[in-house]
Amino acid sequence: xxxxxxxxxxxxxxxxxxxxxxxxxxLQRSSVGLALSGLSxxxxxxxxxxxxxxxxxxxxxxxxxxxxxxxVANAYAVGFIFVVVGxxxxxxxxxxLAVVPVLNGQASVVDLARLWGIIYVFNLxxxxxxxxxxxxxxxxxxxxxxxxxxxxxxxxVHYSWSTMLxxxxxxxxxxxxxxxxxxxxxxxxSQAFFVWLVAVVIGLAHLPHSIAGSVEVLLGVFSSSAxxxxxxxxxxxxxxxxxxxxxxxxxxxxxxGHGIYGGTDPEDIDVDVDGGSAGRxxx
Numbered sequence: 001x002x003x004x005x006x007x008x009x010x011x012x013x014x015x016x017x018x019x020x021x022x023x024x025x026x027l028q029r030s031s032v033g034l035a036l037s038g039l040s041x042x043x044x045x046x047x048x049x050x051x052x053x054x055x056x057x058x059x060x061x062x063x064x065x066x067x068x069x070x071x072v073a074n075a076y077a078v079g080f081i082f083v084v085v086g087x088x089x090x091x092x093x094x095x096x097l098a099v100v101p102v103l104n105g106q107a108s109v110v111d112l113a114r115l116w117g118i119i120y121v122f123n124l125x126x127x128x129x130x131x132x133x134x135x136x137x138x139x140x141x142x143x144x145x146x147x148x149x150x151x152x153x154x155x156x157v158h159y160s161w162s163t164m165l166x167x168x169x170x171x172x173x174x175x176x177x178x179x180x181x182x183x184x185x186x187x188x189x190s191q192a193f194f195v196w197l198v199a200v201v202i203g204l205a206h207l208p209h210s211i212a213g214s215v216e217v218l219l220g221v222f223s224s225s226a227x228x229x230x231x232x233x234x235x236x237x238x239x240x241x242x243x244x245x246x247x248x249x250x251x252x253x254x255x256x257g258h259g260i261y262g263g264t265d266p267e268d269i270d271v272d273v274d275g276g277s278a279g280r281x282x283x
Contacts, residue, residue: 016100016259018183023101026089027111031118034089038119041088042126042211048079048199049152049216050134056148073203079212080199084182085192091120091211095247096176096255103256120240123211131218146223153220155206156213157231161238164208168242169250171207174198175243176251208239 026034052075059068083090098115101107138144159167178198185191202209217235220227 012259015180015183016256019097019100019180020104020106022183023094023098024106026094027098027101027107027115029115031114034115034118035122037089038091038122039126040086041083041090041119042123042128042215043130044082044086044088044126045079045090045123045212046127046130046134046215047082048076048212049219050130050138050144051075051078052152052216053134053138053144053148053219056151057143057145060145069204073200074196076203076212077196077199081192081195084178084195085188089119089123090175091116091123092172092175092209092243092247093179094119095172095244096252097179099248099252100256103253120210124214124236127211127215128218131215131222135219135222149219149223150226153217153224153227153231156208156217157220157227157235161234164235164238165242167206168208168210168239169246170205170242171202171209171239172243172246172248173250174202174207174246175209176247176255180251180255208235208242210236210239210243213239 029037052072055068055071055075059071063071080090084093094115098107098112102109102112134144135146135149138149139146175198178194181194181198182191185194201207214232214236217227217232221229221232
């Protein structure tokens, strides 16, 4: 990813190069490093659902449903900003990011499976820990009504498997796009904006994100008998499959192909304006 001091990439191929470099750096990382980073991401992303519950509680009856929805979506984005700008590893980023080095022949499918498996498991462990803490702490602080946890979880679990799957494809697609936008960002502020933009879209549309959504559903499981472990399993299965398809196919595969088989970058084309004008005049 680009840093505050590095120049912004000026071409699509440069962005693709940054994606390959970033993906390779994580694929070559030690298992312990990936596990700790994945655990950190699972914990940090929980602040989004936690703040969603705070907003639901504080805005109860005070705002119209559309206004509340916008506020909740912005609260949802906070966890993503913490994770992505903080450079911890989130599974849905790597459904596209880590795929690109494999497509480029610089890593194997086994390497990809190792990275996905470690980050996915430890994201879920971190999210589960955070959900358990939030259910205990929120009501004790009187900032969250327990019914808010049930309300958040209900918005994700009561869909058919096909609806869940297709919606999760869109969420994975958006998360993949986010990694490309962040790579193109000039500095931390622009990168945070892109993360916020994508996360707000996912939050407003109630699209299933396998990690952040797991925290949302687990908040309901831990606080209410209305949301069951079976509901969580249903959500986790279809959201994960959909996120992988959305990120890997609609972003990783297509954007890699676009970069490899694209034409000459605009900045590499030599345009002779005077010569062209002279030619038209002489003709």
